[in-house]
Amino acid sequence: MQQRALELKRAGRRIGFVPTMGFLHEGHLSLMRLARERCDVLVVSIFVNPAQFGPTEDIEAYPRDFRRDEALCEREGVAMVFYPSAENMYAADASVWIDEEALSGRLCGASRPGHFRGVCTVVAKLFNLVLPDLAVFGEKDAQQLRIIERMVRDLNIPVEIVRGPIVREADGLAMSSRNKYLSGNQRENALCLRRSLDQALALFGQGEHDAAVLRQAMVDLIECVSEAEIDYIGIVDERSLAAVDEIKDDVLIALAVKIGNTRLIDNAVLHL
Amino acid sequence: MQQRALELKRAGRRIGFVPTMGFLHEGHLSLMRLARERCDVLVVSIFVNPAQFGPTEDIEAYPRDFRRDEALCEREGVAMVFYPSAENMYAADASVWIDEEALSGRLCGASRPGHFRGVCTVVAKLFNLVLPDLAVFGEKDAQQLRIIERMVRDLNIPVEIVRGPIVREADGLAMSSRNKYLSGNQRENALCLRRSLDQALALFGQGEHDAAVLRQAMVDLIECVSEAEIDYIGIVDERSLAAVDEIKDDVLIALAVKIGNTRLIDNAVLHL
Numbered sequence: 317m318q319q320r321a322l323e324l325k326r327a328g329r330r331i332g333f334v335p336t337m338g339f340l341h342e343g344h345l346s347l348m349r350l351a352r353e354r355c356d357v358l359v360v361s362i363f364v365n366p367a368q369f370g371p372t373e374d375i376e377a378y379p380r381d382f383r384r385d386e387a388l389c390e391r392e393g394v395a396m397v398f399y400p401s402a403e404n405m406y407a408a409d410a411s412v413w414i415d416e417e418a419l420s421g422r423l424c425g426a427s428r429p430g431h432f433r434g435v436c437t438v439v440a441k442l443f444n445l446v447l448p449d450l451a452v453f454g455e456k457d458a459q460q461l462r463i464i465e466r467m468v469r470d471l472n473i474p475v476e477i478v479r480g481p482i483v484r485e486a487d488g489l490a491m492s493s494r495n496k497y498l499s500g501n502q503r504e505n506a507l508c509l510r511r512s513l514d515q516a517l518a519l520f521g522q523g524e525h526d527a528a529v530l531r532q533a534m535v536d537l538i539e540c541v542s543e544a545e546i547d548y549i550g551i552v553d554e555r556s557l558a559a560v561d562e563i564k565d566d567v568l569i570a571l572a573v574k575i576g577n578t579r580l581i582d583n584a585v586l587h588l
Numbered sequence: 589m590q591q592r593a594l595e596l597k598r599a600g601r602r603i604g605f606v607p608t609m610g611f612l613h614e615g616h617l618s619l620m621r622l623a624r625e626r627c628d629v630l631v632v633s634i635f636v637n638p639a640q641f642g643p644t645e646d647i648e649a650y651p652r653d654f655r656r657d658e659a660l661c662e663r664e665g666v667a668m669v670f671y672p673s674a675e676n677m678y679a680a681d682a683s684v685w686i687d688e689e690a691l692s693g694r695l696c697g698a699s700r701p702g703h704f705r706g707v708c709t710v711v712a713k714l715f716n717l718v719l720p721d722l723a724v725f726g727e728k729d730a731q732q733l734r735i736i737e738r739m740v741r742d743l744n745i746p747v748e749i750v751r752g753p754i755v756r757e758a759d760g761l762a763m764s765s766r767n768k769y770l771s772g773n774q775r776e777n778a779l780c781l782r783r784s785l786d787q788a789l790a791l792f793g794q795g796e797h798d799a800a801v802l803r804q805a806m807v808d809l810i811e812c813v814s815e816a817e818i819d820y821i822g823i824v825d826e827r828s829l830a831a832v833d834e835i836k837d838d839v840l841i842a843l844a845v846k847i848g849n850t851r852l853i854d855n856a857v858l859h860l
Contacts, residue, residue: 318744318746322746325597325598326597326600328598407741407742409690410742411688411689411690411691411738411742412686412687412688412689412708412738412739412742412743413686413687413689414684414685414686414687414743415684415685415686415687416683416684417683417684417685418681418683419683436684437743440743441742441743441744444743444744444745444746445744447746466683466684467684469679470679470682470683470684470713471684471686471709471712471713471716472590472713472716472717473716474590474594474716474719
């Protein structure tokens with residue numbers, strides 16, 4: 317992959333990159349379309365990264381369908397699908413890791429220790445292998461996106477990070493490879509994530525700037541839903557991800573909710 | 589710097605890189621000559637990296653002479669001297685760091701906690717700014733060299749690392765910017781580092797493979813020298829840096845000794 321990327325760079329080609337864990341959906345495809353518009357050669361990686369799964373998280377159960385993914389990539393004009401094995405990505409005695417220490421402890425990082433270390437490390441590795449001019453990351457993973465942007469800034473990585481908007485099903489559920497785990501009832505219950513965000517946005521629109529009030533309204537809504545268990549609801553500064561009490565600047569509302577055994581995330585930004 | 593590097597890459601030029609902390613001596617110049625032979629454009633950085641100095645280490649006292657360094661670089665055919673400020677290299681809220689966790693705790697890492705985190709992070713940053721095809725590091729910093737090689741492997745960094753042999757004064761003292769701190773007497777006493785290595789090499793040549801015996805001979809020699817205080821003497825596996833008892837494979841003998849207030853390092857590799 318790196319050899320091919322070096323050849324493309326030498327030939328003056330502009331490489332766009334969308335890193336994924338596969339099991340592609342419309343969300344991923346929208347990122348590919350964003351990248352394709354702005355590059356000569358589009359590369360997609362498919363790698364279910366063991367380093368970002370915790371010991372209690374079942375990486376084997378993560379959904380995979382490479383044939384289908386490959387066909388979808390071809391249809392989107394992807395020039396190369398990079399599909400490495402875990403053995404090729406990580407030496408048995410691998411000992412170098414990248415840590416982001418300001419944004420990573422909160423939100424998802426609080427319930428998934430080590431997750432963002434795994435994310436940062438694999439993204440840096442993929443950047444070094446694919447050598448993209450630009451890479452697109454989805455806004456659904458709001459914390460990941462900001463951590464990647466911070467890593468690019470702090471390590472001077474010569475890659476432009478492009479934010480891809482959340483893509484939703486017709487009823488508002490944010491697209492996720494994990495949605496496939498949901499039973500019919502759970503699929504309906506999963507709408508509580510988006511509905512609670514809408515509720516907070518509506519209250520904010522009515523002039524409510526107290527984060528505790530917004531959060532309580534979200535909690536009340538979600539707690540009425542069977543099988544829904546809140547992991548966190550964060551109302552945080554859009555850039556530092558520090559919790560805010562009163563909304564005086566752009567904030568990110570991010571939440572993670574387990575529906576049965578499936579952990580789903582969603583978020584919205586409130587612009588002042 | 590990155591802009592210029594990207595332009596050079598686009599023009600198909602091969603960039604060679606020697607990162608330094610300045611106050612250049614023959615050791616640095618030998619690295620430049622090694623790099624120059626193998627590249628079209630030679631870049632040297634001069635940056636006294638705050639992140640690799642501990643709270644008890646006096647970064648302000650580190651010797652500096654930019655004018656002289658610049659003239660030396662020019663004489664060696666250096667195309668660009670990259671001389672950033674600490675403020676330009678590190679954002680006030682920098683939060684991303686690179687940790688090497690297998691090789692970094694031993695030898696110098698044991699007495700300089702955080703040192704190699706600072707080294708790895710700044711080297712990765714410099715690589716991303718200078719975009720070299722190859723970079724030369726001196727074998728005098730034996731542990732640093734191996735940690736950089738490990739980082740390049742584990743993060744898939746597209747830079748070839750070239751090892752530059754130790755350059756010594758006529759009497760055997762390894763060249764170091766820190767040698768300038770030594771008084772006349774201390775300069776003589778500092779020869780104990782090399783002499784203790786020679787002693788170990790001689791015993792090994794006579795068939796002695798017990799690391800404890802070699803180490804004791806080195807200790808005995810150094811302890812006779814006034815103002816010499818051993819920080820560590822490591823007899824370690826050449827690649828893993830794990831301590832060895834009996835020498836059955838290539839080993840690195842590395843030591844750090846304080847002569848007065850000046851901490852000096854030296855090393856040798858025993859090839860079986």
